[in-house]
Structure formats: structure tokens, C-alpha cells
Amino acid sequence: MEQLKKDISRIKSLEIQGAMNVALSAISFLSNYAKRIKCRNVNDCHDKLMEAKNILMNTRDTEPAMRNGLTFIMNKLRDCLDTICVEDVPSNIENFKKIYHDMLINSRMKIAEIGARRIPDLEGKKEFVVMTHCHSSLVTAILLEAKKQGKNNFKVIQTETRPRYQGRKTADELLDAGIEVIHVVDSAMRWAVNTMDVNLILIGADSITSEGTVLNKIGSRLLALVAHEEHVPFYVASPLLKYNPKTSFGILERIEMRDVEEIWDKKHECLKILNPAFETVSRRYIDGLITEAGIFASSHVQNYFEKIYPELIERD
Ligand code: RUB
Helix, strand or coil: CHHHHHHHHHHHHCCCHHHHHHHHHHHHHHHHHHHHHHCCCHHHHHHHHHHHHHHHCCCCCHHHHHHHHHHHHHHHHHCCCCCHHHHHHHHHHHHHHHHHHHHHHHHHHHHHHHHHCCCCCCCCCCCCCEEEEECHHHHHHHHHHHHHHHCCCCEEEEEECCCCCCCHHHHHHHHCCCCCEECHHHHHHHHHHHHHHCEEEEEECCEECCCCHHHHHHHHHHHHHHHHCCCCCCCEEEHHHHHHHHHHHHHCCCCCEEHHHCCCCHHHHHHHCCCCEEEEEEEHCCCEEEEEEEEECCHHHHHHHHHHHHHHCCCC
């Protein structure tokens, strides 16, 4: 349990950040935990893993790709519990982890391929301007793929993303690949879209609801509203695995409220600081969701999710 607590603190502290990285890490932490624990029998093992799963699930509030992965692994284990012996549990968990891991990685590759087609190969002095917010490994995968395909006439405007500056990570990854980057503070978002001829806005997602609402880093809806005002296409790059199946049963996605000290360590009895990590972007502001199944309206997410990942449909 000590090691699991250390693993969890890496997610909570944002050392591991971004929905995709959080999901990949959480399933690995569960599998490693399965290799370390001593169990009397398979049921004992199952109970210990359920306890670890529940702790992992609560590390970040707005992360269904992680929750779907942990649920997938434990459902698979439950299905074979009567046919395996206690020594087989760790290898089975590792195998189920690998299946979900591959689903995530393959979806990222497919999204990069599909999304990169939206970045044109311009010739001469013409330039294509993409804008993004925060750090999304899906968005950077698309931009890096476009660059790899030899598309050189695009540049990226990105926001610094207060309070944890994830935008700097985006800038570093793109600069390393030789992509031109313009870095602005979050409050310059409207100014940048209005004055810098932005052609496409691309953000990632943490969660998608059954109505097609996307939850992503605080500031995402502001950017969507600016896109709407300035008539700039606004797309979200996300694997279907970020769909929260519980939302179709009326459960609302939670928005993580983070430690206020991330913003300001000032203490005053009349001062209240709020630090929401994410916010919602309604489907009416989203031109398309770029997924492993193609680009479509975000309101179709549930249909595609159930078609492509039937084993992830909620059973109750
Ligand atoms: C990161 C964030 C990212 C999404 C998508 O927030 O909002 O845009 O998680 O990331 P935080 P990815 O830094 O608080 O985790 O596309 O890599 O899954």
C-alpha cells in the first residue's frame, strides 16, 4: 500500500498530467500493485484490488478514461475469477491492463493520423495558424504528425494555462519538433484569435458526456466562445474512451476543485480563492470531435463508444 500511495501522489500532484497519461499510469499502478500483494485466495485478491481500484479512481475527479480502464480490468478479472488460481491473478491483470493500454495508444495514433489531415500543406508564403490551450497529448500528437508529414507552413499559438502552466509543456514538445510557437497568457486568448488570423482551434478533453458536452481545462469554454464570436472552427481531439457512460444514466460529471495554494498562498478571512481545474464546453460550440472512429458531432459519442467498445458499456 505504501508504494501505491506514492504512485497516487504522482497523479494528484500533476507530476503525471493530462487525461491520457493519468489513465495509462493508473492502470499500470493497479497492475504493479497486483504483483506486490500477498493473497490467501482469488477472492481475497479481488477484494484487495477493488480497494486499490477505488483509491485510484478518486485521485482525479474528472477522468473517465482512467475510470473506464480500471473498471475494464476489474470486470475482466471478475469474469474469470472461477477459472483461475491465486498465482494467476497478477499475470491476468497485466494482460487486461495491456489490452486497455493498447486501446488508448492505438486510438492516439489513429487520432493523430485523422487530425493531421485538417492541417493543410500550404505552399509559398501562406501560413496556417492553429491555436490550443493547456497540454493535450492528443493535440500535440496531431501537430507532430502534421510536421512529420512535411507540413511546414503552420504555427501554433498556445496559452500558458494558469495556475500550473501546462502550456509550457506544449510549447517545449512543439519547439523540440521544430514547430513555430507563439506563447500567450490565458487572458490574451481573445486578443490572439482576433488579431492573429487563427485558422483552427484544437483542444483535448478530459471527459465527454452523453449529450456531447466536453470537459477540459478551465479556460476551454472561453476559447470556444471566442471561436464562435470570430467564426474559427473549434475541434476537440479525444479518444472515445473519455466518454463517461454514467452520464447517460443521469449522473453528472464532477469538476475537480484543486488546492487554492496553486493560485495564491495569501490567507485572509475575507478572501476566498476558487481553483476549478476544468469546465464544460457545450456541443453547440464544438464543430467536431476528432476520435479514433473519425470526426463527428460530439453528440454522437455514445453511439460510437457502444459500437467500438461494447465491453465498456455499463452493466448496471
Ligand atoms: C490537462 C487537460 C488536457 C486533457 C487532455 O489537465 O485539461 O487538455 O487532460 O489531455 P491537467 P490528453 O493538466 O489538469 O491534467 O489529450 O493528453 O489526454
